[in-house]
Amino acid sequence: MEPSISPWLRHPRPCLDLSAVARKPQHRLLPRDRRVARAARGGDGAAHEPLHVVICGAGVIGCSTAYYLRRLGETRKRPVKTLVVDRKGVGEAATGVAAGFLPREFHNGPDDQLHDRGFLEMRKLAAELELKTYKPLPGWLVRPDSSAGAPAGTAPWLDGEVSITQQIGEAAQVDPSELTSALFGASGAELRPGAVRGIEEVSDWGNHRLTGIRIDDDVVRCDVAVVAMGPWSVLAEDWFQGFRVPLLGTLGSMAFYDRPAGSVDSAIAISQPDDEGRDLMVTARADGKITCLGVQGGHKVLTGQDLRQINPEDVLPVQEDLEAGRHAFERLSSLARGEAPGSIGAGVRSVMTNRAPMIGRIPGYGGTAYVACGHNAYG
Template identity: 25%
Template sequence: MRVIVVVGAGSIGSNIAYHLVHHASFDASKDKVIVIDREGVACAASGKAGGFLAQDWSDGTPLQSLARASFKRHAELAKLLNVDYGYRPMDTLHVAFSERGGKKSVWWLNQDKVSRVSVMGTTSNTAQVHPRLLMNALMDDAVKNGAQLVLGTVVNIDTSTNTIHYIPKDASTAEETMTYTDIIIAMGPWTGTASAWIPNIPSSINGFKAPSIVFKTSDLPQMVSPHAIFTQISMKGKVASPEIYPRPDGTVYICGECITPDTLPPSPADVAPSPADMEELKKLAAQVIPDVAACPVIAEQACYVPVPPGNVPVMGRVKGYDNVYVAAGHTVWGILNGPGTGMVISELVLSGQVTCGIDVSGIMDGGVFAVDE
């Protein structure tokens, strides 16, 4: 039996699992997909991201084909999964705020402070999802079609025996093992730690901290419209650029830069928002979306966005191994590019080549990831 293990259940791991079990050559009677994650599905950045999707914002880069194919696949998945996870096309604006405002914009922004408005995208090329709900829908479907989800912390990968050593989440010290025929490392910003077991995986894959808060406006749904807002706020001697995403469930997500940077902790469970970051986001919200900012806050959170060397995702087979693959480092576009990555990696593992039409020439070389340390 072929046993394919995916380490990581975020956007990349969940999409890979889904596309593996739906690949034309996958046979549940002969093939097995196991996803292992130390905390659960979408427990890190994939569960705390904004979920913004853009069709053509990567044009002119090595990710152009991947992004365009992923954007299209998101629309297809919304129909295939038949689960409401907040997918919808939406208009996208860039809005500048300053003391000299007064420009007209969408009604729930502070019109007195709006100084400039421009269109960044329309419903034809920008959209959104609720990331955590999407990842759970993908994993639920994968499990229904033959995959298995295991909660546990990987402590060693022995490539000489194709064995994973892990400690189950519900156990304190009892170590268990599982064997694999193929393994895919999709650990987000923690992928670099796998270089201790698989030396050719770049150890420099890391992450930067990103804080966010979520307001509940569902009692006042008329307060917001389906517009993604990228801002530039220049007031009171400060400049900031938070992003604002209203969701169909009546919540409004706002994220910004981290003013209290921190190092990547050992586990997603150890990631905590800084009180200073939360206070800053609330102040910014009060300046530009005062009615929303007066609503209850239902989430104060932070995550680490994965950053690869060269800002190009590390995707493909690991040099020196026939059965070890990696897919990580998708930066802020991990939610967008998850479906395309799932398509590419599933084809590479199950058929040995990429046939889905995605141009990976700037990402892979002969199926091996092209990023150097």
């Protein structure tokens, strides 16, 4: 059975619906179900019985879900107690090594409206959370060109053998670590270190209801769970009956250079492949952080089976991609020519096979289980 896909078009917030558990089930309600249903409707006990939610994954998707759950609970005037589970910590996997590039128009796919609404929502979030690193970002699509000089009207550090092919439209940038930490901090959620191993459920007349999440050797009881583990959301296929997560993981290898804050103009340059098949994306932030994502001969793709065999903490950069990025960057810019990066990192982003993110209820579980993954490069 394919999961239900909600492209989040009408509202740019996670689509976990507190009223979902109150919809009329197709089977008789167990005693606890009746209490949860009454509370979800805002009836008897609503002010005293919090909805217990477990979010699997503490990346930007999991932490933003926790943040909007807190706001939704305040609007509905009923408490929501949220536990976020992650084996690495808040924003420590792919989110932690992301460049933070937020293009509004540089996108083409089935989720265009979602992408645009998300861009506008990010602007509001930056004000609400008082993010220091959020700012508009100029950018260009470029190509290596040995006959060209430094292009005029661009960032001063884009001074190598490069020609401009297109200016990127409206865009912004943010430090993903700052964003994710701020979302989590404002959510009021609790962080639980550990690995999610499965679920607890009850079945009645062929219908299922999630009752808890297995974390390492423990079971945490909850009313609702959200799977937001990026590419490792594929593991949920083993937990929920008849559920499929048709995604792939793309491995990105990053090199980071540090300069004094304010010494480098904020900008992004995305290069076409050079004559040796090297792709490059360079992002410079106002805090002096420069991120280089290099690719040699195309992105490295991980299948669902590959992802089952590797843990998030074991993801390492691909050496040939790091070398490709270094050589391509030195050709485009003199900023770090002849210099080794200060640090390196790697992350895996999730991409659905139909290119649209998977957001919504997991079928067959009566509104007690949700999924949010497959958001590709721009979250």
